[in-house]
Amino acid sequence: MERTPPHPEVSAFDLQLVLEALVDPVRRSIVTQLAVTGEDRACGTFDLPVSKSTATHHFKVLREAGLIRQYYVGTSRMNALRRTDMDQAFPGLLDALTTPRAVAR
Amino acid sequence: MERTPPHPEVSAFDLQLVLEALVDPVRRSIVTQLAVTGEDRACGTFDLPVSKSTATHHFKVLREAGLIRQYYVGTSRMNALRRTDMDQAFPGLLDALTTPRAVAR
8 A cells, every 4th residue: 555645746846836835824834843953753743733634734735835745654644844856946945934034024 | 195105114024925925926927027127117017917907906915015116107106126125034035936947837
């Protein structure tokens, strides 16, 4: 059974989808938390003001836009920021949105 | 009579408002057209796939987010990209979104 959900290739990244993902403050918070720690994290370890099912939806939107990669370790669904891929497709975008200065606004 | 509409100060720029402005493809197109030409332009000179009244709304959203400055020259409402202000508030964001590479996606 294939448990790894589908991910877009870098060549299929779409700026509209990426911005639609990042315009949501909860989803932007997930990206920022991944950027700040620099480590892959299980879904349950994020500090989010939404229910588990809503969070699952947000992770899915981020994955489908190409912002995160999801994979399983045992029963934990892990999330990795696709920084290299994003930097390749949209140089500077992640940096601009995840600096402490931007986040504070 | 004051004909210049209100504009936010840089200190009041809000990333959420800026992203809500930029997530719309028509508004992003206005910003890109201003960035590419590097000149202030009257509302009527933009190549936009919407009605005049809809375009007016889009210009207003961009102005209220701090992305453009609007002023009158005679009866023409001019639009200027607030690049310096945006670069100060969110370094790299405009560059990331208005490069030909990003626009092509």
